Amino acid sequence: MTRETIEQKLYTLKFKADQESHLVVKDMQKCLECGDKWGRPCEAFCPANVYEWQVDSQELAVRFEGCVECGSCRIACPEYNIAWRYPKGGFGVTHRLG
Numbered sequence: 508m509t510r511e512t513i514e515q516k517l518y519t520l521k522f523k524a525d526q527e528s529h530l531v532v533k534d535m536q537k538c539l540e541c542g543d544k545w546g547r548p549c550e551a552f553c554p555a556n557v558y559e560w561q562v563d564s565q566e567l568a569v570r571f572e573g574c575v576e577c578g579s580c581r582i583a584c585p586e587y588n589i590a591w592r593y594p595k596g597g598f599g600v601t602h603r604l605g
């Protein structure tokens with residue numbers, strides 16, 4: 508039996524992105540301090556690689572268009588610094604198969 512990679516699984520999804528993010532970082536200063544304090548775990552726990560620290564601008568990029576709505580960032584950010592809601596009706600992720 509072969510195991511699918513996360514990338515292969517993500518390929519079975521399709522997205523309709525809203526203009527407005529359904530994921531909001533409440534306080535960017537907390538993300539700045541999170542590097543030393545917690546190691547920015549959102550870069551690791553998000554299965555869709557939505558969060559990425561930008562060294563040049565010292566900000567957390569949020570690529571909300573690729574969010575698979577697993578809900579992990581609601582509870583796994585150690586600072587509870589992400590305001591999370593489902594995308595507005597008609598937007599977000601759907602499954603291509605099944």
Ligand code: SF4
Pocket residue numbers: 532537538539541542545547548549550558567583584585586587588589
């Ligand atoms: S884990 Fe939370 S506080 Fe840390 S960088 Fe990510 S969103 Fe910011």
Ligand code: SF4
Pocket residue numbers: 530552553554555556557573574575576577578579580581
């Ligand atoms: S809900 Fe899941 S996929 Fe979406 S940003 Fe949070 S951790 Fe990533």
